Amino acid sequence: MKHIMLASILAGALAMPAYAADYSIMAPAAPGGGWDQTARSLQTVLQQEKISKRVQVMNVPGAGGTIGIAQFASQQKGNPNAIMVGGYVMVGAILTNKSPVTLKDVTPIARLTGEYESIVVPASSDIKTVADLVAKLKANPGAVSWGGGSAGGTDHITVGLIAKAAGVDPTKINYIAFSGGGESLAAILGGQVTAGIASYGELESQIKAGTLRLLAVSSEQRLEGIDAPTLKESGLDVVIQNWRMVAAAPGITAEQKAAIVADFDKLDKSKGWQDTLKTKGWQDTYLTGPAFEEQLAKDIAATETILKDIGLVK
Amino acid sequence: MSVDTPKTNSVQRRPDWAALVIAAILLIVAGVILFDVSRLRDVGGYSQVGPATVPSWIAYGLIGLAIWTIAAAFRGDFPVREKQEVKPVVWIVAGLAAQMLLIRPLGFSIATGVLFVLTAAGFGARRIWISIPIAIVICLGIWWVFDQVLSLSLPAGPLENLLQ
Amino acid sequence: MSTFDFLLQGLAAAMLPMNLFYALVGVTLGTMVGVLPGIGPATTVALLLPVTYQLDATGSLIMFAGIYYGGMYGGSTTSILLNTPGESASIVTALEGNKMARAGRGGPALATAAIGSFVAGLIATLALAFIAPYIVKIALVFGPREYFALMVLAFITVSSAFGDSTLRGLTSLFIGLALSLVGIDQLTGQSRLSFGVPDLLDGIEVTTMAVAMFAIGETLFIAAQGATAPDKIEAVKGSVWMTGQDWARSWKAWLRGTLIGFPIGAMPAGGAEIGTFLSYATEKRLSKHPEEFGHGAIEGVAGPEAANNASAAGTLVPLLTLGLPTSATAAIMLAGFQQYGLQPGPLLFATNPQLVWGLIASLLIANLMLLVLNLPLVGLWVRLLTIPKPWLYAGILLFATLGTIGANPSVFELGMLLLFGLVAYGMRVFGYPIAPVIVGLILGPLAEQQLRRALSIAQGDIMTLFQSPIAAVLLILAALALIVPLILRSRGRGDVLTQMAASED
Structure with a gap:
């Protein structure tokens, strides 16, 4: 028993070299989710590339x-070593939960990665194009059930934007919220809902296998290697990206902010980070x-409008 | 365990006051549910079962159970309670409360050490001058293994900072 | 190459001494973290996954499989010995397992859990390997209305199996249902019963609740017995190993548990707990010793533990064949697989056979390693119970809070532990069963959401609930489960059933 313990401690120690503390990254989510994975990947790469000596994740x-x-x-006001991971989902959550603290109360540093939404139907569906879907939606919005993630999340917002762009009352959409990516995908595959919406990465393998038909993606331009039009090309002026960002604490000085931005510039250019993006299937949408800041303000304003239109925010 | 406690068959004339208190609590919970869901809006749904429907069913169920409990209280249908000693419970509750209040300012080891000592005291181990240092050493060891080696993030305080 | 050859090749690779060592390290690490109440396999895997990145593909897959199984098994040990289930899927194990441990039969309880987990893991992994594509087709037929019917069936069978008073059992269940309402309503994004407290928006964490209700409530209750209770529990009465009779009573339960757990795990919205609930209810109904249930019936440990492990393998069916992560654990595994170059999805078995079979072989080896590691330790684990009470219970509270703090270091969460620990203490004093609270907390939201989804898809047509054949059959079964015992009892032929459902005080 004793040497088993020893071995396990050794194996664990391999994963965590002992340097002095440097950055401390907060993932505002439970271990395992997208933000946690981002935080833990940042931890690994920042240390590997010697940008920071020791990084802690909380x-x-x-x-x-x-x-x-x-x-x-x-708690971190004025602390130049504190970093928080966040993302587009937070923008909606702040509004729907009426959070008193918003992204204005922290110091946004950079957008790291992003995913685009994709609209799919089961391969057996008679809907072949976005135009078909819009025609059905216009005829009877209730008859088109949309399967996606939780209410008020990116998927729901996208459906609201699509309805609005198509000239359909966004409060009339029949959006079925599922708890996880897997559950909504199962409902789409099983033909339980008319159409499905999720980030491209979640649906990729099904689209490639031909069990789901990809109607459109929500990017500005067509995406490399993906054979589908954008929503814009299909006549719906909807562009949406589910991005992830890092922010620093409020109340830091301009020099401290510049130093953090410089560290993340270095990170984005590093081979370690580019490799991580590739293995995780994350798009590099680095912006600082x-x-x-302009993009962030625009996203917040647009999200507030559409959540009001859907009726989720008063 | 409590499920095995003997049941009373004696004819009680007095109602069981504790059971009446339980019934009152159930009614209060039902009332809170009904009050809270009355403000919900039924948005964007094509289902006639909205966000307030199921909570109302549950609230009505609780009201029914409260009435049943009152009936049982007057019939003397409740099991006889074993005698409870309050003191040890107070010790342990104090330990949990202390841990909750101390974990932020003083870190995992001191806060959890206090919980350990007070719980042990609740069970009769009252020689605190022995148990305090032992508890803090054990907790520091656990903190080191789980935080430093197994990457669980446990709040650090002055003692933990010495080890880092 | 045929599938069988691939499997043999995978097994040969996994049997290399170095890889066996990785399996051992993985199982040990997984057990160490998984043993903490409040930290289930999902969190265990998420926390320990980075450790595996240091190794080559085969080694890391094997260590990963070890962590997964270790994390899952760790919860059962504490459930049985200390009545502190670490995660929702081992709550049922605590019901009978802890009674056995208190009666000096902790050894057989741990053994039947370990062997049952092994048997179920073995059968389910082989089923995963050979019939996954067929299972998944059936699983996809399940939509919201079928799930709703399944939840109704689970509610009815399970609620008749808990406790000896209908009034108190139902009250406990409704307390659980009421608590399950707390948080954001998933379908409309509105908060319910949160009173503006942000910490309540995500609802009440099942694991926090399980730790509070079992570990803390139990500690308070034992402490309140004061000097009247015996100072020490006799750790071993009779044999520390399973007797012939234990084997005879366990093996069928293992197989039935596997049969129930695997398909439910394979369903995208099934969940491991539901399999354990149904297995417990089944064993109670089929047992020749129904009177022992509630006092330490070995079938009540053997069945649910097997169901738990089988459903864990079942979760891999949609994950590997469709790329569908259907549980928190599966979502983290998906992230892990991507790291090893596996892209789960419909083409996986065709494009990447080596890695898939390597994974399946790893699961088999890790499963075996768990048994090898744990059976010899049973005697040692049981000795835990001989620790004098003050230190034993101080240690229980230490580990119970450690798990909660590790998963979410918030003062609020600790406050919830204390509050619900006190509630659970009060419930124990007045003879209210604890398990139905957790059942209500888990099943309530699932049933509500599926009902509302089904109705929403059908645009409010209530007949949709009966129009699918599967849903109709499940609802008929549920109705029978409710009505038949009533009829039998009213005809005075229901002696056994009366005992089982024991509804009157």
Whole structure:
């Protein structure tokens, strides 16, 4: 028993070299989810590429990240070593949960990666194009059931935007929220719902196997290696990206902020990070500085409008 | 365990007050549910079972159970309770409360050490000058294994910072 | 190459001494973390996955399989010995297992859990290897209305199997249902019973509840007995190993548990707990010793433990054949597989046979390693019970809170532990059973969501619930489970049934 313990401790110690603390990253989600994976990948790469000596990851799960952001903004004020992972889902969660702490209360640093939404139907469906789907939606919005992730999330918002762009009342959409990616995908595959919506990565293997038909993706331009039009080309002016970002604590100085941005610039260019993006299937949508802040403000405003239109936010 | 406690067959004239209190609690819970869901909006659904429907069913169920409990209380249908000693329970509750309050400022080892000592005291091990240091050493060891080696993040305090 | 050749090749690779060592390390690490109440296999795998990245593909797959099985088994040990289930799938194990441990039969309880897990894991992994594509087709037929019917069946069979008073059993169940309402309503995004507290928006964590209700409630209850209770539990009465009779009573339960757990695990919205609930209810109904249930019936440990493990292998069916992560654990595994270059999906078995069969072989080896590691330790584990009470219970609370703090280091969560620990203590004092609270907490939201989804898809047509043949059959079974015992009892022929359902005080 004793040497088993020893072996296990050794194996664990391999994973964690002992340096002095440097960055501490908060993942506002439970271990295992997308934000946690981002935080843990950042931990690995920042250490590997010697950008930071020692990186710690802390999980503060709950309520779409709003518990995490509230804690981060109040406890880390002025701490130049504190980093928080976040994402587009947080924008919606802050609005629907009426969170008193918003992304304005932290210091956004950079957008790291992003995924685009894809609209699919089962291969056996008589819907062949976005135009077919829109025609059905216009005829009877209730008859088109959409399977996707939780209410008020990126999938739901996208469906709301599609309805609005097609000239259909967004409050009339028949959106069926499922708890996890797997559950909604099962419902789409089983033909339980008319159409499905999820990030491309979740559906990729089914689309390639021909069990699902990809109607469109939500990117600005066509995506490399994906044989489908954008929603824009299909006549619906909808562009949406489910991005993940990092933010620093509020109340840090301009120099401290510049130093963190410089570290993440280095990270984005590093081979370690590019390799991680590839193995995880994450798109590199790195954006920083004023361009990022402008994009963020635009996304927040658009999200608030559509959530009001759907009726999820008063 | 409690499920095995002997049941009373004696004819009780007095109602069982504890059972009446339980019934009251059930009614209060039902009332809170009904009050809370009355403000929900039925948005975007084509189902006639909306966000407030199932909670209302549950609330009505609780009301029914409360009435049943009141009937049982007057019939003396409740099991006889074994005598409970309050003191040890207070020790342990104090330990859990202390851990909750101390974990942020003082870190995992001290807070959990206090819980350990107070729980042991609740069970009769009252020689605190022995158990405190032992508890804190055990907790530090556990903290080291789980936080440093197995990457579970446990809050650090002054003692943990010495080890890092 | 035929599938069988691939499997043999995978097994040969997994049997290399170095890989066996990795399996051992994985199982040990997984057990160490999984043993913490409040930390289930999902969190265990998420936390330990980075350790496996250091190894080559085969080695890391094997260590990963070890961590997964270790994390799952760790929960049963504490359930049986200390009545502190670490995660929702081992709650049922605590019901009979802890009674056995208290009666000096902890050894056989641990052994039947370990061997049952092994047998179920073995059968289910082989089923995964050979009939996964067929199983998954059936699983996909299940939509919201079929799941709703399944939940109704689970509610009815399970609620008749808990406790000896209908009033108190139902009250416990409704307390669980009421608590399950807390948080954001998944289908409309509105918060219910959260009173503006952000920490409540995600609802009440089942694991937190299980730890509070079992570990803390139990500790308080034992402490309140004071000096009247015996100071020590006799750790071993009779043999520490399973007797012939134990074997005779266990093996059928293992097989039935596997049969129930595997398909339910394979269903995209099944969930491991439901398999354990149904297995417990089945064993109670079929047992020749129904009077022992509630006092330490070995079938009540053997069946649910087998169901738990079989459903874990069942989860891999949609994951490997469709790329569908249907549980938190599966979602993390998906992330892990991508790291090893596996892209789960419909083409996986065709494009990547070596890795798939390597994984299946790894699962078989890890399963075996778990048995090898744990059977000899049974005697040692049982000795835990001989620790003097003050230190034993101080240790239980230490580990119970450690798990909760590790999963979510928040003061609020610790406050919930204390509050619901006190509630559970009160319930024990007044003879309310604890398990139905957890059943309500788990099944309530599932049933509600599936009902509302089904109705929403059908645009409000309530007949949709009966129009699918599978749903109709499940609902008829549920109705029979409710009515038949009533008829039998009213005719005075239901002696055995009365005992089982024991509804009158």
